[in-house]
Amino acid sequence: ALGAEGAPRSGGGAAGWGLRSGAGAAPENEYDLLVIGGGSGGLACAKEAAQFGRKVAVMDYVEPSPQGTSWGLGGTCVNVGCIPKKLMHQAALLGSALKDAQHYGWNISQPVHHTWSVMAQGVQNYVKSLNWGHRVQLQEKKVKYFNIKGSFSDPHTVCGLTKAGKETVVTADNIVIATGGRPKYPMDVAGALEYGITSDDLFWLKESPGKTLVVGASYVSLECAGFLTGIGLDTTVMMRSVPLRGFDQQMASLVTEHMESYGTKFLKRCFPTKVEKLKSNRLQVTWKNADLDTEETDSFDTVMWAVGRAPDTKTLNLETVGVKTNSETGKIIVDASEATSVPHIYAVGDITEGRPELTPTAIAAGKLLAQRLFGQSSELMDYDNVPTTVFAPLEYGCVGLSEEAAVQRYGSDNIEVYHAFYKPLEFTVAERDATQCYMKMVCLREREQRILGLHFIGPNAGEVIQGFALGIKCGATYPQMMKTVGIHPTCAEEVTKLHITKRSGLDATVTGC
Amino acid sequence: EIQQYFLKEAAKYEKKVMVLDFVTPTPQGSSWGLGGTCVNVGCIPKKLMHQAALLGQALQDSRKFGWQFTEEVKHNWMTMTESVQNYIGSLNWGYRVALRDNKVTYENAYGEFVGPHTIKATNKKGIEKLYTAERFIIATGERPRYLGIPGDKEYCLSSDDLFSLPYCPGKTLVVGASYVALECAGFLAGLGLDVTVMVRSILLRGFDQDMANRIGEYMKEHGVNFIREFVPIKVEQVEEGTPGILKVTAKSTAGDQMIEGEYNTVLLAIGRDPCTRKIGLDKVGVNINEKTGKIPVNDEEQTNVSYIYAVGDILQDKLELTPVAIQAGRLLVRRLYAGATTKCDYVNVPTTVFTPLEYGACGYSEETAVEKFGEENIEVYHSHFWPLEWTVPSRDNNKCYAKIICNIQDNERVIGFHVLGPNAGEVTQGFAAAIKCGLTKEQLDNTVGIHPVCAEVCIQSHLKAHGILG
Numbered sequence: 001a002l003g004a005e006g007a008p009r010s011g012g013g014a015a016g017w018g019l020r021s022g023a024g025a026a027p028e029n030e031y032d033l034l035v036i037g038g039g040s041g042g043l044a045c046a047k048e049a050a051q052f053g054r055k056v057a058v059m060d061y062v063e064p065s066p067q068g069t070s071w072g073l074g075g076t077c078v079n080v081g082c083i084p085k086k087l088m089h090q091a092a093l094l095g096s097a098l099k100d101a102q103h104y105g106w107n108i109s110q111p112v113h114h115t116w117s118v119m120a121q122g123v124q125n126y127v128k129s130l131n132w133g134h135r136v137q138l139q140e141k142k143v144k145y146f147n148i149k150g151s152f153s154d155p156h157t158v159c160g161l162t163k164a165g166k167e168t169v170v171t172a173d174n175i176v177i178a179t180g181g182r183p184k185y186p187m188d189v190a191g192a193l194e195y196g197i198t199s200d201d202l203f204w205l206k207e208s209p210g211k212t213l214v215v216g217a218s219y220v221s222l223e224c225a226g227f228l229t230g231i232g233l234d235t236t237v238m239m240r241s242v243p244l245r246g247f248d249q250q251m252a253s254l255v256t257e258h259m260e261s262y263g264t265k266f267l268k269r270c271f272p273t274k275v276e277k278l279k280s281n282r283l284q285v286t287w288k289n290a291d292l293d294t295e296e297t298d299s300f301d302t303v304m305w306a307v308g309r310a311p312d313t314k315t316l317n318l319e320t321v322g323v324k325t326n327s328e329t330g331k332i333i334v335d336a337s338e339a340t341s342v343p344h345i346y347a348v349g350d351i352t353e354g355r356p357e358l359t360p361t362a363i364a365a366g367k368l369l370a371q372r373l374f375g376q377s378s379e380l381m382d383y384d385n386v387p388t389t390v391f392a393p394l395e396y397g398c399v400g401l402s403e404e405a406a407v408q409r410y411g412s413d414n415i416e417v418y419h420a421f422y423k424p425l426e427f428t429v430a431e432r433d434a435t436q437c438y439m440k441m442v443c444l445r446e447r448e449q450r451i452l453g454l455h456f457i458g459p460n461a462g463e464v465i466q467g468f469a470l471g472i473k474c475g476a477t478y479p480q481m482m483k484t485v486g487i488h489p490t491c492a493e494e495v496t497k498l499h500i501t502k503r504s505g506l507d508a509t510v511t512g513c
Numbered sequence: 514e515i516q517q518y519f520l521k522e523a524a525k526y527e528k529k530v531m532v533l534d535f536v537t538p539t540p541q542g543s544s545w546g547l548g549g550t551c552v553n554v555g556c557i558p559k560k561l562m563h564q565a566a567l568l569g570q571a572l573q574d575s576r577k578f579g580w581q582f583t584e585e586v587k588h589n590w591m592t593m594t595e596s597v598q599n600y601i602g603s604l605n606w607g608y609r610v611a612l613r614d615n616k617v618t619y620e621n622a623y624g625e626f627v628g629p630h631t632i633k634a635t636n637k638k639g640i641e642k643l644y645t646a647e648r649f650i651i652a653t654g655e656r657p658r659y660l661g662i663p664g665d666k667e668y669c670l671s672s673d674d675l676f677s678l679p680y681c682p683g684k685t686l687v688v689g690a691s692y693v694a695l696e697c698a699g700f701l702a703g704l705g706l707d708v709t710v711m712v713r714s715i716l717l718r719g720f721d722q723d724m725a726n727r728i729g730e731y732m733k734e735h736g737v738n739f740i741r742e743f744v745p746i747k748v749e750q751v752e753e754g755t756p757g758i759l760k761v762t763a764k765s766t767a768g769d770q771m772i773e774g775e776y777n778t779v780l781l782a783i784g785r786d787p788c789t790r791k792i793g794l795d796k797v798g799v800n801i802n803e804k805t806g807k808i809p810v811n812d813e814e815q816t817n818v819s820y821i822y823a824v825g826d827i828l829q830d831k832l833e834l835t836p837v838a839i840q841a842g843r844l845l846v847r848r849l850y851a852g853a854t855t856k857c858d859y860v861n862v863p864t865t866v867f868t869p870l871e872y873g874a875c876g877y878s879e880e881t882a883v884e885k886f887g888e889e890n891i892e893v894y895h896s897h898f899w900p901l902e903w904t905v906p907s908r909d910n911n912k913c914y915a916k917i918i919c920n921i922q923d924n925e926r927v928i929g930f931h932v933l934g935p936n937a938g939e940v941t942q943g944f945a946a947a948i949k950c951g952l953t954k955e956q957l958d959n960t961v962g963i964h965p966v967c968a969e970v971c972i973q974s975h976l977k978a979h980g981i982l983g
Contacts, residue, residue, distance in 0.1 A: 119579030467943020
């Protein structure tokens with residue numbers, strides 16, 4: 001655990017572990033636990049703590065986006081992340097399904113048109129039902145909910161103003177910061193703030209964004225550009241350099257290659273310099289093309305920034321209480337037990353340095369933290385081999401090391417990469433192009449051939465990868481994978497049949513049915 | 514198909530290999546090319562027609578996601594069947610080419626043993642040839658069983674006929690409760706046809722019965738009619754046609770009650786019989802189970818005659834699945850010709866039933882787990898879930914279900930996995946691999962989920978232990 005800062009309160013347990021026996025909140029603190037941030041990590045932690053009969057409070061507040069968008073309880077995932085993203089991705093997939101359906105005998109006249117407002121209403125209504133569901137759950141578990149923007153006044157005191165302007169002060173023995181992040185705006189592009197939107201706004205638009213430019217190479221950028229293309233909108237992605245930095249780059253290329261054949265336009269090695277509003281209300285974007293060393297312009301109805309997310313710590317007053325943050329990223333530094341540099345102050349989720357920015361890790365970390373604080377557990381969160389999926393038009397699921405990371409860590413002579421290009425059965429009758437349907441398994445070459453990483457591009461990638469992630473957690477080896485009989489006919493079975501190595505140079509296309 | 518794999522293997526080791534394949538036409542006259550059941554009248558066309566039905570559902574969902582079309586969309590059977598048959602044709606062709614490329618001699622002829630190491634091959638024209646070989650592998654698979662009642666062979670179809678039927682089957686009665694029966698009934702209903710399933714007793718015998726009943730309930734709620742505890746006793750033709758009209762008379766298994774019904778098509782799916790009775794096995798002394806026709810083999814797929822082996826659906830006490838057959842065949846050839854020793858691992862073989870609500874399973878059913886380990890020694894974790902994609906179109910929110918069975922005495926080892934929901938096969942495959950690696954409940958709990966997908970529910974720690982079979 002990091003060294004303690006400031007005078008520890010009486011009755012506190014050891015910094016970093018927070019094991020306490022019996023007793024409720026110290027007399028001067030109102031709550032056992034205060035969670036700042038009602039998102040995936042925060043709510044999971046709060047609800048788990050409440051199960052132990054503790055007095056828990058949650059503070060959640062959404063600062064409206066520059067465009068004025070706001071939302072209810074539940075955090076990024078529920079409101080402006082995973083949930084609306086996957087639903088709009090589904091809308092796009094259904095567009096492809098409509099085309100496939102004709103090949104399968106359904107008499108539907110093409111082309112079929114998409115109405116944004118119908119989709120948006122369906123998605124937004126569902127999200128609102130989740131906000132409501134979270135409110136009800138907190139109530140049922142007797143967790144006090146404050147819709148206020150809190151900031152620290154001392155290590156056990158957080159205060160803030162309600163929307164109505166009333167000042168509220170909350171004291172707690174333990175405080176968990178789970179305020180997540182918000183989309184970044186580019187600082188060097190004139191007009192970026194006034195005229196551009198981000199993912200915070202996209203999912204709440206009432207009307208179609210129309211011809212859209214998505215700036216960025218993150219999964220947020222590609223996923224959004226992907227579904228916008230899929231519902232029939234003229235969509236362009238502008239990338240300064242490589243797509244999906246940090247992900248396996250061969251897989252990242254396959255993702256963008258597919259998107260190109262799918263209809264998304266790409267402006268590669270370009271970066272915007274200014275955004276201006278035209279009389280027609282359209283936006284004129286000027287950008288530099290680094291390869292050609294030229295300046296180009298085009299007009300769009302919508303410009304969406306997806307250039308990264310910044311931790312939401314500005315208004316917390318962390319300096320006052322001495323919670324240390326990473327000077328480069330601004331994220332809160334935590335140890336293996338989610339403890340910050342201040343005793344009794346913890347952090348989980350996207351706000352924490354060095355952790356995956358994923359809902360399931362935040363939830364798991366939040367739950368385990370509550371169990372350690374109040375449930376006599378000593379179990380730490382295991383951040384190794386966390387699977388994830390990029391919900392691009394052709395989905396990419398992965399767990400473990402990328403090929404580059406494996407090569408870097410072990411040396412290319414010590415790893416074996418098994419790979420295959422395959423064709424989903426459902427693509428055959430639909431006459432769909434399966435060029436980018438591909439999978440690879442990165443293994444150690446030594447006798448046991450432990451699996452270091454698994455990468456899969458294809459339909460339902462998340463469903464495919466989940467079970468294999470379990471296998472990797474069990475230390476799965478290549479021979480064990482080969483002993484597993486496949487389920488036929490599926491895409492996933494091809495994982496158990498991988499046998500062509502990259503090293504052999506042989507054609508990796510799967511033949512047969 | 515199995516033959517393809519192991520024959521290509523054998524040819525790899527520069528052995529002189531021949532394959533005999535022959536399809537005796539069905540009573541209705543249906544026949545097909547090289548590749549076996551899976552390719553022609555099983556897994557492949559089944560999954561494609563299942564996909565056609567799923568796309569019908571997708572059409573309905575798409576409106577709620579903003580896709581605009583006002584007309585009621587109808588399905589054209591011929592368009593679908595032609596596409597499916599074209600794809601199968603390409604597979605038949607692919608196998609012919611692969612055999613040729615691997616220098617495997619192929620004869621489209623019916624093979625039967627006539628003496629030690631000697632086989633007689635009779636082609637379509639009746640021309641006979643004799644061949645001798647050092648070793649033989651029997652992989653003749655099975656064909657659908659008939660009821661043995663008046664009108665069955667004359668008027669009824671089986672899965673052998675359905676996938677190439679040159680006209681829409683119309684109002685259909687499916688007789689049987691096997692996965693073949695339920696999968697076919699499921700997609701026929703999904704394509705808009707009036708479907709009834711006549712079941713003698715239970716659904717999906719041998720599968721976890723709680724899951725089987727959930728599948729049935731879902732199908733019922735989605736428009737499939739079920740007639741339970743009846744068996745047909747005669748089928749008569751009311752009107753000729755494509756399709757015509759058939760009258761089915763059925764008797765209750767629980768009493769004397771008789772019912773009648775009229776259908777365009779009657780599809781029999783009451784089981785499959787091995788093709789082992791007429792291939793001269795008696796001439797070479799290969800034992801078969803007289804009752805079932807299946808061939809008993811040792812754990813190296815060897816029959817009681819040392820130079821004769823068998824793989825696939827004809828094996829006694831083995832699973833009737835394509836991947837199992839392929840695996841067994843491949844490993845057999847490696848043992849015979851490449852000095853390998855690995856035997857086929859038949860334990861924890863996963864499978865999926867492609868009913869309208871798909872069911873993926875690996876390991877023990879709840880009943881067999883209780884029987885083998887004792888109720889007090891197993892723990893069951895379960896959860897209903899609502900796929901995110903079903904929320905906006907307001908589809909069933911309490912039908913999808915996952916269940917994990919653990920052996921308390923063995924470190925809470927996961928011994929059974931069951932999931933009912935979309936893409937069940939894709940979900941189950943990875944879990945099967947994990948089970949092969951000895952997955953325990955603790956490892957399950959320590960694995961992070963992928964969000965938002967259906968599979969993550971299978972590992973979420975809010976699964977609650979419940980009273981066993983309660």
